[in-house]
Amino acid sequence: MQPSTTPPDTVVVGRIGRPHGVRGEVTVEVRTDDPDLRFAPGAALLTEPAGRGPLTVTGSRWHREVLLLSVEGPGGRPVDSREAAEELRDTLLHVPVAELPPLEDPDAYYDHQLVGLTARLPDGTELGEVVAVRHEGADLLVVRRVDGGELLVPFVTAIVPTVDLPGGALVVDPPEGLLDL
Structure with a gap:
């Protein structure tokens, strides 16, 4: 497995799955709350591994409950065949954290904000x-x-x-049995 070359100030918004059809469309496992905005035509997406992109969305549509994208690779090179789409399989799609809209609910968090926090019990004992x-x-x-x-x-x-x-931590007040291995 290649080491990650994507900058740490990005967040994953999707993962390319299998090709769809023979004209280069790809399926996307969506990892964002607003896929219609994030994957709109013209959207630029960073990739991991980095050598596969960046990608620009040229078309986006829903087929049943699966998001299908048409994309261009570096230099405006269209992904226009099933073989080219297959080369993108398992590519993670990233956007800069700075492009994420602020959350209106003060009790809502993006996943990347929670990862890395220290989990503590109410008495301050570090859980992990x-x-x-x-x-x-x-x-x-x-x-x-x-x-x-x-x-x-x-x-x-x-x-x-x-x-x-700011303190880099969260409190876990576990119900009985949650901490049992």
Whole structure:
């Protein structure tokens, strides 16, 4: 696996999946709340691995519940065949964090803001570090425990009552059994 060459001040908004048809369209696993804005024609997307882009969206449409994109590669080179689209499979699509709109809800966070925070119990004991956020029906924080292993913490106010972004930490007030391995 290649090391990441994408700047740290970006956030993943999608992942290219399999080709669709024979004219170069690609399916996209959407990882943004506003795909119609983020993947609008003309949108520029950074890529990981970096050698595959940047990509410019030339067309965007929904097919059933799957987003399909037509894109151009570096230098305006169109991706216009199934083979060219296949070369983009598993490419992560990034945008600069600075392009993200501010969140209106003070209790809402972008995933990248939560990753890296220290998870602490209400008494201040360090539980571990948030290493990912999963969206599987409910939002789940993936915490790499200090004592080894991972813990999935439902990201709801009753269990995570405090998020202190400037302080780099959040409080996990676990219900009985959550911390059991």
